[in-house]
Amino acid sequence: MTPEQRYWFDLTGYLHIPKALSAAELTAAQEAAQRYIDTPEHELPAGFGVDDKRYLHGFAFDKALERLAFHPSIWSIIKEFTNNRPRLISGTLQANLPGVANEALHLHCAREDYGYESSRVEAHDGKLFCDNFAVFPYLDDVFPGDGGLLALVGSHKAQFQRPPEMYNHGDMNVDEVPPGIANITPKAGDMVIITESLTHAALAWKPTDRMRRILVLRYHLQTQGGAGGIPPEVIERLSPETVELISAARPMERKNIVNQESVELSE
Ligand SMILES: O=C(O)CCC(=O)C(=O)O
Incomplete structure (x- = not known):
């Protein structure tokens, strides 16, 4: 994580990483995602399924997607945030068609939905913890x-509950992006990281010719x-490194994957 990334994430609660994926990685990921979207639900491999716009466990559908969970542009950030104790909880493919x-x-945000203790952002020894x-x-x-x-x-730094009537009671079916709220508009191949302490939302998808x-x-x-x-x-399809990433572990246990500066899937 660079000092600029650390500063920006601490200040804002999110980070936009432009051009995180190479052209080849992006094409492979796009093709894999589209294969999932185009597969009739009854033909999907066991464990996969569709729930409205959510293509469940999409990260495990193809190695081109699974690899993104360890992508070099985010791996050092994942290790820093978790103090080398990461666990991937889920990886859904989401498509606005x-x-x-x-x-x-x-x-x-997690704080509003589940309580203040459900998500934290802190600084320790010059590093971010999230x-x-x-x-x-x-x-x-x-x-x-x-x-x-x-x-x-x-x-994510809010000390008070958001007054319910603020921001249209949270309803973002609005014509204009309200003041103080940023509409983040990444390009294909970019990555965005947010803390779940950050109050966030998504506007309805408008284009009729693009997804x-x-x-x-x-x-x-x-x-x-x-x-x-x-x-x-779904777990059966995953590479050993990803099985380690999704696994729970004891507080002082050190996963092998965190000893690696970059993780290659071995199978
Ligand atoms: O659709 C998005 O960009 C945000 C998704 C999101 O916030 C969520 O799934 O909790």
């Missing part, structure tokens, strides 16, 4: 006016559980 009616995702965060690799371009990710910049496909990779500490879990049929 063109012309499909969709609603905005309301303003939310025990609940999401990484979004972008597979398509997003332009201002398209819709997509919103962030109430700096809200927005993102992976939603959720990370906690290795000592923390994960909602829902990843089914055994």
Whole structure:
């Protein structure tokens, strides 16, 4: 993690990494994601399935997607945030398809939904610590006016509850992006990291000729559980390094993967 990235994430609660993926990595990830989207649900491998715009366990559908969980542009950040105790909790492929009616995702964050203790951002020994965060690799371009990710910049530091009536009661089915809220518009191959302490949302997707496909990779500490879990049929497909990444571990246990500066999937 560079000093600039650390400073920006601490200040704002998010980080946008432009051009994180190489052209070849992006093409491979786009093709894999599209194969999942185009496969009729009854033909999907065991454990996979579709829930509205969510293509469940999409990260495990193809190695081109699985690799992104360790991508070199984020791996040092994942290790720093978790003090070398990372656990991938889930990895959903999310697709806003063109012309499909969709609603905005309301303003939310872990602190508001589950309590202040559910997500923390702290600094220790000149490093950032964050025990609940999401990484979004972008597979398509997003332009201002398209819709997509919103962030109430700096809200991860909020000391008070958001008054419910503020920001249209959190309903982001709005025409204009409200003041203080940023509409983050990454391009294909970029990655965005947010702390789940950050109040965020998504505008409805407007384009009728373009889609927005993102992976939603959720990370906690290795000592923390994960909602829902990843089914055994899906785990069977994963490389040993990823099985280690999704596994729970004791507080002082050191996973082999964190000893590696960059992780290659061995199979
Ligand atoms: O769709 C997005 O860009 C944000 C998704 C999100 O915030 C979530 O799944 O909790």
